[in-house]
Amino acid sequence: MSRPLLHTSYAQDMALLDTRTKRVAILALLAVAAFTPLQVADDLLQLLTIGMVAAVGAIGLNIVTGYAGQISLGHAFFIAIGAYTGAAVSGAEGGRVIGLGLDFLPFWMLLSGLAAAVAGVIVAPLATRLRGLYLAIVTLGLVFLGEHVLKEWADLSGGPGVGRPAAVPSLFGIRLDVPGVYTREQKMFWLALVVLVIFAVLARNLVRSRIGRAFTAVRDRDIAASVIGVDVARTKLLAFAISSFYAGVAGSLLYTVTGFMDPGSFTLGMSIQYIAMILIGGAGTISGSILGALALTLLPRLTRELPAVLPFVSARSDEFPNVYQLDSALYGALIIAFLIFEPRGMYGLWVRQRNYWKGYPFSY
Numbered sequence: 082m083s084r085p086l087l088h089t090s091y092a093q094d095m096a097l098l099d100t101r102t103k104r105v106a107i108l109a110l111l112a113v114a115a116f117t118p119l120q121v122a123d124d125l126l127q128l129l130t131i132g133m134v135a136a137v138g139a140i141g142l143n144i145v146t147g148y149a150g151q152i153s154l155g156h157a158f159f160i161a162i163g164a165y166t167g168a169a170v171s172g173a174e175g176g177r178v179i180g181l182g183l184d185f186l187p188f189w190m191l192l193s194g195l196a197a198a199v200a201g202v203i204v205a206p207l208a209t210r211l212r213g214l215y216l217a218i219v220t221l222g223l224v225f226l227g228e229h230v231l232k233e234w235a236d237l238s239g240g241p242g243v244g245r246p247a248a249v250p251s252l253f254g255i256r257l258d259v260p261g262v263y264t265r266e267q268k269m270f271w272l273a274l275v276v277l278v279i280f281a282v283l284a285r286n287l288v289r290s291r292i293g294r295a296f297t298a299v300r301d302r303d304i305a306a307s308v309i310g311v312d313v314a315r316t317k318l319l320a321f322a323i324s325s326f327y328a329g330v331a332g333s334l335l336y337t338v339t340g341f342m343d344p345g346s347f348t349l350g351m352s353i354q355y356i357a358m359i360l361i362g363g364a365g366t367i368s369g370s371i372l373g374a375l376a377l378t379l380l381p382r383l384t385r386e387l388p389a390v391l392p393f394v395s396a397r398s399d400e401f402p403n404v405y406q407l408d409s410a411l412y413g414a415l416i417i418a419f420l421i422f423e424p425r426g427m428y429g430l431w432v433r434q435r436n437y438w439k440g441y442p443f444s445y
Contacts, residue, residue: 095289097282118267125382125416126266127338133273135336137280139358141327146356146366148288149320150300151208155220156328158227158357161347162200163193163329164336165237167248178239182280184251185273190330193248197329198322205279205321209314212303219434224349232345244343247336269338276334277371280327285321285367290316296320357412361419364426372427 138160170189172180182191198385207219231238237369239245250257250272257268261369287293295316298306307313336342354377362373384404423429 097285097289106324109423111278115271118263119269123264123266128378128382130266130270130273130338131335132375133270133277133371134331135358136277136371136374136376138328138331138335139355139362139374140280140284140367141324141365142355143359143364143370144284144287144296144327145320145324147359147366147370148293148300149296149317150303151317151320152213152217153203153220153279153321153324154217154349154352154356155223156324157347157349157351158220158330159197159200159224159325160332160335160351160437161227162197162325163230163332164247164342164347166329167193167333168245169237170341171249172246178235178245179237184249184256186257187310189248190276190333192332194326194329197332201321201323201325202318203326205318206314208317208321215262219350221349222351224347228344231347238344240345244341247340247342248333248416250337255289258337262279273334273338276330276379281322281367281371284327285386288367292316292319354412357370357416359426361415361426363426366426366428369426369428376427377412383393384408384411389443 098107117129121129138156140147141159142153142156145153167189169179170181170192171184172178172182204223207214211219212400232241235243237245251270257272258265259269288296295306295311296319298309298311299313299316299320303313306316336346338380358373358377359370361376362371362372363369382405383406387404387407419426423433425432
């Protein structure tokens with residue numbers, strides 16, 4: 082009888098996918114995802130694309146908060162740095178906003194991540210001196226600071242209410258945002274899928290490494306981690322740098338999907354949304370980040386359908402109650418519900434069901 086949880090070597094214990102079931106399931110899931118653009122309408126496809134790109138940013142936040150235990154409410158700040166770096170590098174020269182005309186996708190995506198990572202390294206020393214609520218307040222201040230700078234720096238952001246075009250994706254001279262054999266939404270979906278798979282695998286390997294174990298040690302008890310030889314300051318710096326890199330890449334791609342961004346987009350609400358993603362999906366898990374990001378991205382689409390089911394819910398924003406108010410209310414309700422009934426989030430629900438059926442019919 083197969084015993085998938087019995088490991089007889091360190092290689093098995095440290096394997097990325099340690100059972101045949103996991104390997105087959107992941108391959109099947111990737112195959113379904115790859116063919117999804119050929120079967121799904123473009124409007125829903127764009128939502129799924131945004132959800133996958135947001136998942137990259139959620140993985141980054143989960144690294145610093147879920148794994149390293151550093152509360153950050155400033156994720157929107159790092160996303161903004163990535164978004165505007167990508168737009169400035171890839172934008173056309175001589176326009177009304179800053180543009181360098183370098184639209185090669187890997188180049189501006191890497192620069193977006195590095196620019197955000199540098200900002201994360203600058204912020205990281207605060208994490209060595211502060212913790213808990215104090216650290217959360219400091220990172221919260223970054224959001225307001227970034228919002229003010231972007232509104233005033235019109236040459237970069239285009240100014241409030243005006244905005245600027247997002248990054249231009251080009252690969253070996255081929256514009257990915259221009260329809261051809263496949264629609265723009267289909268190509269953006271495949272781009273987001275490839276980026277998500279790459280960054281999810283990198284994060285999964287990171288958290289299984291010595292650095293990842295140091296993150297967990299600092300999260301659980303930084304004093305004890307220091308006693309056993311973990312450099313706490315260096316570990317927190319790495320956590321912020323890696324998290325910010327992920328946020329920068331996600332920011333540059335997030336607005337590439339829609340093609341436009343405005344300084345007013347990077348607010349506290351965005352940071353709260355990413356916090357909700359990892360809490361609802363599952364803090365301290367890579368797959369939970371992906372589940373949470375996709376769930377919260379698709380949630381507004383589901384609430385738009387409520388007026389057809391619940392006549393007293395209005396689709397107009399000037400009436401009460403309306404679907405736009407329900408979005409914010411549901412975020413809060415879901416966070417409270419998961420924290421009370423399932424702190425491990427959607428990932429925890431999956432683990433509970435998996436364990437039940439593994440032991441069936443002797444489950445108790």
